[in-house]
Amino acid sequence: MPASHAAPPKSPAPWGEGFFDADYLRLWSELVPQVRTEQDASGIWSLLGLEPGARVLDAPCGYGRLSLLLARRGASVLGVDWSAALLEEAERRRGDLPPGRLRYRRHDLREPLEEEDMDAAVNVLSSLGYGTEDEDRDILRTVGGAVRPGGRVLIETLHRDAFVASYSRGVRFSQRFADGTLMVEEPRFDALAGRVETSWHWCGPRGSGAKTASLRIYTLTELARLLESVGLQLISAHQGCSSQPFDPAGPDAGGRVGLLARTPSE
Structure with a gap:
């Protein structure tokens, strides 16, 4: 089943036109091995407090590496990305998971989504920083805006200090x-x-x-302010997608930080 199509993107088109091709899929699958994906999915499940049936937004979802595992754990997942090539690969990998458990949609994340009732959302693997700071703010506003009041959002990316x-x-x-x-x-x-x-x-x-x-890398302070600027309330900072508290000098820091936030309650 092909990914559903959304309205044309803002101008210029999202970063990545021509970047996500067969070479990307082959090489980046090696750079991010399955064992890391499984660790990330387990950490995300725990950090977001997910249970079977939870509605989760994975944006951007890429080739579905996390969307698929979260859906297999029992979540109802919507994966969103602008790359048609990556979404095609995500559909190829979905196996026999029904649309009710896993959906994919082509969408420019600088524009709002129609969903407002997701239980949680994830934006991981350095999916911010390719455009301007205002565009990053638009993406965070889209991701947070799709989550119900009091829901959780996890942003995982590089941090500048490390x-x-x-x-x-x-x-x-x-x-x-x-x-x-x-x-x-x-x-x-x-x-x-x-x-x-x-x-x-x-x-x-x-x-x-x-x-x-080209990637803008933010300090932890700048990332926290970005979240706050779109109404997301920072809960805690972690070592990537793990439950370990963030420590830039820790042995498992790896230059990555996961920011757990919540949307405002009604």
Whole structure:
């Protein structure tokens, strides 16, 4: 069943046109292995206090890596993304889960959703920062606006402090995948803009290529203020999607923070 279509996006189109292709699906599936996805899904279930039947928004959902596992745990999940290629892959992976348990929709998250009664929402894996700060605020407003009063929202992303602490000019990271493909990642940080420009280059038996992305990385204080600016009330900060309290110097910090918030009660 194809993902339902929504209204055309704002101009310009959302970031990512042409980025999310077959190479992305193959390589990023290696970068984010299934064991991490299962850990993230378990952490999200616990942090959001989910139970079978809970209505959950996964936005953006990408190729459905978390939507699928949350639905298999018993949630009723709506996955939203603008990338038609990723949504097609998400549908391919859904197996026999019925539409009542897992739905996908193509939508520009800078625009409001029609839903207002979800029990919880997640925005994870650095899904903010590709556009302007105002666009990030629009996305958070959309995500929070789809959740019922008193519901919970989890935002998981990079945080600037840990990145700056580990960053050194000219640094390179490399990883070799099971099929022999070598991927090299080269980040370049602009401290004034607060953005990291990253290039990925790969070469292997299935070909070579390159991708680039620009990501605004916020401090924890800036992230908290963004949430508050759209009416979300910060509850706690965590190590990524885990239940561990956030500690930027902790052994499991990994440069990631999960902010748990709630929507205002009526």
